[in-house]
Amino acid sequence: MSMVYEQEARAAQAARAEQRRLDAAAAEQRRADRQRAADERAARLREQQRADQAADRAARAARREERALRRAEALSPERVYHRGTLALVAASGAGSLPAQIAHFVAISPVLLPLPLVVEGAAWVMAAGVAYADARGLPGWVRWVLRGAVVVCATFAAVINYQYGAHLPGLTASERVTAGWGLAAVTLLGPTVFEVRQWVATLAAATPDPDARARRRHARLRRQHHKSVARTADRLLSAAPFGSLSAEEAWERAWSIETGADSPGMTPDLHRRAVKSAARLREAQSPDPTPSANAEESPQGGVDRSPSELEESPDHPTVLAPDLSAAPVLAVEAVPTAVVEPTSDAQSPDSTPAVLPVGVVAAESARTRRATGRVPQSARTRRLQRTPDQLLAEAREATADWSADRLTADAIRQAVRTSAERARGLRDVLRAERAPAGEVVA
Structure with a gap:
């Protein structure tokens, strides 16, 4: 029985201890929640405070900027000039008007x-x-009004000078100073006001930067093309007001006077343009007349090596007949031939020489740069040799040569001819020296 009681007591004690632990945990949780809520409120307050401070700083900066703008606007040269002029005018009136009132009232109160x-x-x-400046009235109106200003201001200045020169209780020099001072003050106000109005008128009439260039262009255009300007003026005066612009009238007048559609072009300029285009085409096209030394310096005849001159793969090798016995038959044996033109120095009865393709190759046309025509007096006149003459000279020059020495380069140097003709002469001479029935490779 006592044992059961002890177990129940221990269980109750453990339960109480567990309850106390749970109560303590709950209390700690509530405290933590309260602390977290307090921290969040403090954070929100700090954030709101920072936002308020930033807004205050921005507002103060905006107010400072606005004050600076107002101050800059108020202290701009235009405002200072206008307001300063009005202040000087007010000071001038305050200095001159009392002197005039005192002067006339001293004479009689009726003169007030x-x-x-x-x-x-x-x-x-x-x-x-x-007002005349604002309405754009003629200049003489302004000058009449200015004359009236000068007369009235001068009369008031004379009155003030007399009043200052007779002030009692002053020395003579002081009276003169007072008189000139009152006269200057009287003239200062109208003068400053008129200068202000003159400057304002000039500032309002100041054109954009391109206006001067446009005026100069219009002046030069009318000066250079007087007839077109007169016709354009008549077109403008004849058309209803505002229906024809100045540029349209000028284009029509230009077409009427010159016949050209585009302003600036005239028949003379069109002729010059056509001549210039023809000269340009003539300069850019190759010279149709071959040079006098074309035979001696053809394209590619100098820079080729002896081995290239000897092989000549671009010309076919044919079986050469016995040209010593019948040289004319060799020409007839080849179906395709090339006709070489003769020079002007030959007789009119001479006919073009017909050469076999395999023997003498046709000379290719050499493209020349557009450097202009060479004057006829500056050209070197040389007689061109016919193929028969070249073959005869080559036979004579290579009569004692061996077969190995018969190369195109050696023949070219011996008879002073082109590389293509030298290759043809080489083939003919080798064919002549080859045994009968052997094909020349």
Whole structure:
């Protein structure tokens, strides 16, 4: 019985201990939740504070920038000039008008309106100049108003000078100084106001940067093409107002005067353009007249090696008949032949020599650069040798040569001819020296 009681007591104690542990864990969890909530509130507050501070800084920067802009706008040269002019005008009126009032009132109180009329007339005329500028009235209107301003301001200056020169209680020099000072103040206001209006008019009439270039272009165009300008003016005056632009009138006038569709072109310029194009085509085309030394220096005749001159693979080798007995029959034995033109120095009765293709190759046309024609007096006149003459000279020059020495380069140097003809002469001479019935390789 006691044992059961002890077990139950221990179980109850363990349960109480477990409950205390759970209660402590729950309390700790609640404390942690409260701390986390407090931290989050503090973080939100700090973030809101930083945002508020950033907004305040941005607002202060915006206000500073706005103040700077207003200050810059207020202190711009245009504002300073306009406001400074108005301040000088106000100071001039404040200095000159009381002196005039005192001067006329000292004479008689009835003369009190006179200074207002004299001083006001100058300012009314100055305002009239500004109105004339704004309305774009003729220049003589402005100058009449300016003359009225000068007359009224000068009359007021004379009155103020007399008043300052007779002020009581001053020395003579002080009176002169006071008189000139009042006169200068009286003239200063209208003068400054008129200068301000003149500067404002010039600033408003200042054109864009290209206006001067356009005016110069129009002046030069009318100066260089006076007849076209007169016709264009007549077209503009004849057309209804605004229906024809100046450029359209100029294009029509140019077409009427010159016949050309594009402004700037004239019949003379078209003729010059055609002649220039013909000269350009003539300079770019090859010279149809071969050079006088074409026989002696054909294309590729100098830079070829002796072995290339000796082989000549581009010309077929044919069986050569016995040319010593019947040289004319050798020409008839070849079906295809090349006719070589003779020079102007030969007689009119001479006929072109017909050569076998296998014996003498046709000379290829050499393309020349467009360097212009050589004058006839500067050309070297040389007689061109016929194929028979070349063959005879080659036989005579190589009569004592061996068969191994019969190369195209050696024959070319001996008879001073082209490489192609030298190869043909080589083939003929080898065929002549070959035994009968043997094919020349």
